[in-house]
Amino acid sequence: MVRASSYPVEDFLEAITAQLDKTQDALRLKAINRPLTFALKDFELDLKVFVEMDADGQIRFRPSGPNEAGASTVRIGFTTITRPMIEENTISLEQTQSPTLDEVGLEPQEQKRLERLGVRNAVQLRRLEEQAGDNTLSRMSGVNLAKLRQVLQLGRPHIDNIAAEPIRNDRSADNTTPGAVGHEPTTQPPSTTVRDGHQDLPGKLRDRLQQDRPVVRDPGTTRTPIRVERGTPAIRLKGGNLIGQGQQPAIRLNKRPLQIARATEDEVQVKLPADATSGVLSVVLPDGAATEFDLLIEEPLRIEALSQPPGEDPWLPGGDKLS
């Protein structure tokens, strides 16, 4: 090797893997026209390098240059593995979606110390804390206990807002958007009468009023109300760490389990049955924390009276109609 600079081990391994993938792809292409072709089964590389550690504690390889004595020989072996083996030996996709240690506010040095314990994101940090306790985790990682608790709190599952899935039908298909933000989502009603290619003003006005409506909690209850229109197919819970450790939240309406259509770290989509009635929507998050909402299923609003057919405006002088 001629370059005197050093490279992180991960970058080095990624570069070799990329090259091996390219080789396999080329061999696969060759198989199209050849009756028999070969594939790489094992690959080993003896590299003469100087192993270094930088100021951040990261191991780096510096390739041995010409006439340099004393280089180490690092033997790296690659072999082909099957898809089940990949799944067994890699972390789940859910875990990769979790906030990184940087995103939860840890300093680079603290991140590095936790990475040495196998912790690379908030879900893994929470899992280790559940097994070992925050005191032990703090002592082992050297991260201040107060800071660790603060970070763990940030990494807990939480719901920021709930929105109703738009109703899909002929009338509303062109005029539906998710409900308003906050814990009192609203659904956009089906589009009102469209005349001459323009949406009528009452519909726009109502939409604006609903979006600006503040979140108001009923004084008689501690639960936050969620208003949805009858026929709403689903509601979306938005937040963070909602499927921590591969577990989904348990959601019930009037003690009846609701089916989860789709779940990611930051959003869970829950199907609402057609016969759903207003009641208590309970959400148990993966860490066991339970939250309840008042789900209010309301009849669709109809504002037709304000719509005037063109040419029948009573405010026109003399009541004349437009010609």
Next chain:
Amino acid sequence: MSRMELSETLGALVAGLDVPELSGLLVTEASVEAPLEISISQQEDGLLLMAGPPSNVMRTGFEAVAHRVRLRAGPVEDTENPTEIPPGGVSDGAGQ
């Protein structure tokens, strides 16, 4: 120093295992061990490895270090058209 990427060099090594058609020979597995001069360059999307055989058998103080690679290759199994290996008609590993 080689101007070929490591993948191209490895592909060429494996391609050397092909026996002439209609020769009646079939390579079922081959191992190759070879010295390679490897150079690394930093690209926008990561490191790029260039590799090739040493240009000279003689090693001097100014020539790049030769590293060593070992690879094992075998035929790809085609489940739809399985290869019929004739009894006793298997060649030794090529390219050793």
